[in-house]
Amino acid sequence: MKRVPMTVNGEKALRAELDRLKSVDRPRVIASIAEAREHGDLKENAEYHAAREQQGFIEGRIQELEGKLSQCQVIDVTSIPHSGKVIFGTTVVIVNIDTDEEVRYQIVGDDEADIKHRKISVNSPIARALIGKEEGDIACVATPGGEIEYEISEVLHL
Template sequence: MTPRRPISPEGLRKLQEEMDRLIRTERPAVIKEIEIALGHGDLSENAEYTYAKEKQALIETRIRDLQERLAACEVIDLNNRPKSDRIVFGCSVKIEDVDNGDQKIFTLLGQDEADISKGIISIDSPIGKALIGKEVNDVVEVKTPGGLKEYEVLEVS
């Protein structure tokens, strides 16, 4: 059985939009490219045909991946969750590096929504796992490639 993957309604919508685009736009376009390339004759030396078939394989692989991800999604409505002082899925968290005082703000969401450039981390990431269930003033230890890091939770919202 595939483990459930928590996701926000917005994250689910984005996955569904990508799947829809691949099925309705990308797949028919690559089929058309293959048809055109087939019209050019000898397939053994037909780079357009080879490229289009490779592109088709990538599209079909991504569609299957999205189907599996969508089937495993567990949508968590961020607007209807109970008020809590503990860090849970969907929370924004302000943390401080205990060693150097650097502060960071993260929002904890699912794997499919993680984007560090936007301050969104997965609850399955090392820091996400360490933060889940913690409260303000708690200190968490996170194993990083650079060694063990300690962070203090400053705010939870």
């Protein structure tokens, strides 16, 4: 079985979503289905069909989350000695050499990646270029527009 890396916060978020689906959403949908059944003919009952469809989505998401959590390998980056190297879970401040634009990213698992919150997947091209490098190193990232060089200005273990 392939282990999927995940941060402590990522695992907590998935567990919270799973708990909500099981304890809040699933019972609510079951109650909606029971209520819709009381209205009579199920063939033409839109409420019943909508509730059954929603139940299918909830059950599918529960199975998906349980599968991800069973395969995850939680990595607590705060317990790893700070070596200055870019590793899974670290936050990296990089500077585009051509434009001097500074960007800060945290390298996280696939399920946690959220570019709006500056979290990039460990499997993304930029993270793969950064992993193993140290402060002051140059990382070349292949993009559709050509290679971009970034200097690693800071590596944080938050």
